[in-house]
Amino acid sequence: MDITVIGAGVIGLTSAIRLIEAGHRVQIHTQAPTTETTSAVAAAVWYPYQAFPQDAVNRWAAVTYAELVRLAVDPRAGIVQRAGIELYRGTPPDPWWRDAVPDFRHASRDELPPAYAGGFMFSAPVVEMPRYLPYLEARFAATGGTVTRMSYGAPEQAFDTADLVVNCAGLGARAFGDHDLIAIRGQIVRVAQVGLERFIFDDEHPDGVTYIVPRISDVILGGTAQRGAESLTVEPATADAIIERCCALEPRLRDAKILEHRVGLRPGRPAVRLEPELHARGCIIHNYGHGGAGVTLAWGCADDVVALVAHASA
Numbered sequence: 546m547d548i549t550v551i552g553a554g555v556i557g558l559t560s561a562i563r564l565i566e567a568g569h570r571v572q573i574h575t576q577a578p579t580t581e582t583t584s585a586v587a588a589a590v591w592y593p594y595q596a597f598p599q600d601a602v603n604r605w606a607a608v609t610y611a612e613l614v615r616l617a618v619d620p621r622a623g624i625v626q627r628a629g630i631e632l633y634r635g636t637p638p639d640p641w642w643r644d645a646v647p648d649f650r651h652a653s654r655d656e657l658p659p660a661y662a663g664g665f666m667f668s669a670p671v672v673e674m675p676r677y678l679p680y681l682e683a684r685f686a687a688t689g690g691t692v693t694r695m696s697y698g699a700p701e702q703a704f705d706t707a708d709l710v711v712n713c714a715g716l717g718a719r720a721f722g723d724h725d726l727i728a729i730r731g732q733i734v735r736v737a738q739v740g741l742e743r744f745i746f747d748d749e750h751p752d753g754v755t756y757i758v759p760r761i762s763d764v765i766l767g768g769t770a771q772r773g774a775e776s777l778t779v780e781p782a783t784a785d786a787i788i789e790r791c792c793a794l795e796p797r798l799r800d801a802k803i804l805e806h807r808v809g810l811r812p813g814r815p816a817v818r819l820e821p822e823l824h825a826r827g828c829i830i831h832n833y834g835h836g837g838a839g840v841t842l843a844w845g846c847a848d849d850v851v852a853l854v855a856h857a858s859a
């Protein structure tokens with residue numbers, strides 16, 4: 546089939562790669578270049594954060610975990626497997642996603658910083674988006690895929706050039722009439738590597754969600770998760786507070802050179818929308834609303850897109 550994928554973030558690129566591998570002719574149409582997408586801002590560690598429903602997310606996350614581990618052997622992909630810890634002030638029960646990671650365990654007392662009473666220890670792929678997104682783009686182009694700048698007011702407009710449309714517009718799907726989408730604003734600080742290898746999350750920090758994600762050549766310090774906030778402007782006071790919280794967890798960060806400040810708007814939704822819609826002009830497959838977990842779910846969701854396309858064309 547001739548397929549147009551709307552969107553060149555991690556969801557659109559991954560879906561497009563899987564579709565072209567399945568034998569379709571695929572083009573990506575996107576309003577903004579990949580470097581200006583939410584995906585370019587992602588931290589990006591494998592972690593099913595703010596994405597629903599749990600059973601489907603678990604399945605997509607497990608598939609993606611395995612694929613990211615597989616891709617990590619290729620240095621061009623910018624992926625590294627890291628061990629890390631998620632900290633809690635109480636003693637949490639097992640998380641719903643525990644079976645998606647191979648080495649989950651609870652932290653022992655002596656592994657916890659003083660203010661904490663519990664923690665999860667596990668390994669996860671960490672993805673350096675400034676390397677990974679160009680890697681995906683190059684892989685798509687190498688198999689004959691094309692990326693064109695084009696902005697749509699409705700996904701069905703893409704039937705002008707395609708038999709089937711895959712809508713991976715992220716938060717942009719609001720312009721197509723989806724009122725269930727909400728921006729979840731995330732501000733981060735990108736600093737130079739100072740020899741860190743372990744990711745640390747403190748989602749329940751009283752002053753705001755806190756995380757340290759050491760990638761191959763830099764470290765992402767976060768963050769914020771502000772529902773309904775839409776400003777893409779960096780807030781200096783927020784940045785100072787993020788740095789302070791992260792340095793308290795990892796004092797070696799005090800020497801880290803700040804490389805840049807970024808803000809992204811996560812595409813929050815009560816449930817990821819991954820389903821076909823029969824339109825008068827053909828089938829639209831929606832694949833958006835991945836919240837804080839687009840990198841974590843992309844390969845699992847892309848496999849489902851391929852299956853839905855096969856069903857639609859049968």
Ligand SMILES: Cc1cc2nc3c(=O)[nH]c(=O)nc-3n(C[C@H](O)[C@H](O)[C@H](O)COP(=O)(O)OP(=O)(O)OC[C@H]3O[C@@H](n4cnc5c(N)ncnc54)[C@H](O)[C@@H]3O)c2cc1C
Nearest residue numbers: 552553554576577584588590697715717731809839840841
């Ligand atoms: C600070 C921060 C940290 C994060 N950390 C992580 C993490 O550690 N792990 C993780 O898994 N996820 C993380 N995320 C979440 C992740 O970034 C998102 O879930 C993911 O980027 C969503 O990808 P997407 O391709 O759906 O959307 P986007 O990357 O936003 O791409 C949407 C695409 O659609 C195009 N588009 C939109 N509207 C139109 C239109 N009308 N016409 C044509 N094209 C259109 C856009 O131009 C763009 O190309 C983080 C996000 C933020 C902000």
